[in-house]
Amino acid sequence: MNNKKLLNKTTNSxxxxxxxxxxxxxxxxxLVSQWLYVYxxxxxxxxxxxxxxxxxxxxxxxxxxxxxxxxxxxxxIVPDMGVTxxxxxxxxxxxxxxxxxxxxxVLYAPVTINGKKYTYTEKINLLEMEGMVFSxxxxxxxxxxxxxxxxxxxxxxxAAKIWSPFYNTLNQIQDFEIDKNKPPHFIxxxxxxxxxxxxxxxxLIEKNTAIYKSQREFVENAAHELQTPLALFQTKIDTLxxxxxxxxxxxxxxxxxxxxxxxxxxNKNLLLLSKIDNESFLEKSDIVLNDxxxxxxxxxxxxxxxxxxxxxxEFTSTLSLTGxxxxxxxLINNLFLNAIRHNEKNGKIIITTLxxxxxFANTGQNSPLKIEKLFNxxxxxxxxxxxxxxxxxxxxKITELNHxxxxxxxxxxxxxxxxxx
Numbered sequence: 001m002n003n004k005k006l007l008n009k010t011t012n013s014x015x016x017x018x019x020x021x022x023x024x025x026x027x028x029x030x031l032v033s034q035w036l037y038v039y040x041x042x043x044x045x046x047x048x049x050x051x052x053x054x055x056x057x058x059x060x061x062x063x064x065x066x067x068x069x070x071x072x073x074x075x076x077i078v079p080d081m082g083v084t085x086x087x088x089x090x091x092x093x094x095x096x097x098x099x100x101x102x103x104x105x106v107l108y109a110p111v112t113i114n115g116k117k118y119t120y121t122e123k124i125n126l127l128e129m130e131g132m133v134f135s136x137x138x139x140x141x142x143x144x145x146x147x148x149x150x151x152x153x154x155x156x157x158x159a160a161k162i163w164s165p166f167y168n169t170l171n172q173i174q175d176f177e178i179d180k181n182k183p184p185h186f187i188x189x190x191x192x193x194x195x196x197x198x199x200x201x202x203x204l205i206e207k208n209t210a211i212y213k214s215q216r217e218f219v220e221n222a223a224h225e226l227q228t229p230l231a232l233f234q235t236k237i238d239t240l241x242x243x244x245x246x247x248x249x250x251x252x253x254x255x256x257x258x259x260x261x262x263x264x265x266x267n268k269n270l271l272l273l274s275k276i277d278n279e280s281f282l283e284k285s286d287i288v289l290n291d292x293x294x295x296x297x298x299x300x301x302x303x304x305x306x307x308x309x310x311x312x313x314e315f316t317s318t319l320s321l322t323g324x325x326x327x328x329x330x331l332i333n334n335l336f337l338n339a340i341r342h343n344e345k346n347g348k349i350i351i352t353t354l355x356x357x358x359x360f361a362n363t364g365q366n367s368p369l370k371i372e373k374l375f376n377x378x379x380x381x382x383x384x385x386x387x388x389x390x391x392x393x394x395x396x397k398i399t400e401l402n403h404x405x406x407x408x409x410x411x412x413x414x415x416x417x418x419x420x421x
Contacts (some may be wrong), residue, residue: 368410
């Protein structure tokens, strides 16, 4: 769906309304002008006929009438045509000057001369009227169009200036990241609504930033505080495993050992996320991913043997990048472990390197994962999984920190996780 800009939407609405009014008013103006001209022409015909009657034409002889008709082409006195009252009609008559038919208004009126009935006829050419109406209509259209263009231009220019604080606020909110500790600075405005919006956003950002910092500090402190008791717990379990225990006790201790190991991994991941948030990994160097993957391939192959997985490497090019070695190692480890943990027995893992992209593809469930919460913390596609739901969240955080891009797709029954550098 293509969204429209606020200024364009308001301007377009105004423009559409103006065009509709113009389309209605232009022909209406022409019709009204035409009617008024015809009405005035008919009034002139009646006036001329009234003036003719008032003047001394009652004593006209036939010879006078013939002379009148000879020298008055527009006004004629013809034998009685049976007209009983004044009537005006529109006709197309031949014009000897233009040598073509043109529109006329013709008056037929009964008159009496020397006691004899005649019919008074007078005609007025309407062609000049049409030219005049068209000229006026053209001028009217030109003025209206120039007026509309001026209004629209002034509206856009004025609106752009008035709405500039809003767009400034919008751009700053779009670029704002709560974990970067860089609050937006909104430009001052004398518009009450925008000022209230900015102040509300400042309060909201300040409150949420404080809550975010508090939560981050709590997680970091809790993870640090848990390190010592977890280490002691692990030591005591290791001591218990060395004692002479019966089968039931051994199973219980083994279960405790598994749970403590998961707690240790969770605690280490939380500490890692805290360090990433605090930008503790600033050192960068050149890294060749192909070399790192080959170096640790035996270790991950051993991890994959539990599910009898086949690991295939397709190094089509040497993938070099600049990044923090420790974080890059964590990124590769988590991609590997994710591909192993969520795989199926007798499945496969395909690792591909391109010029600027690393792809891990693995078998697994036969349907795509839900992308909406895939990289969220503590989000698990399989609730029974042994993972803690932080692996993909750490991958996402590392890629964001380095301005890399992580993508997921499901093709040919394989789950693809690709990192573009």
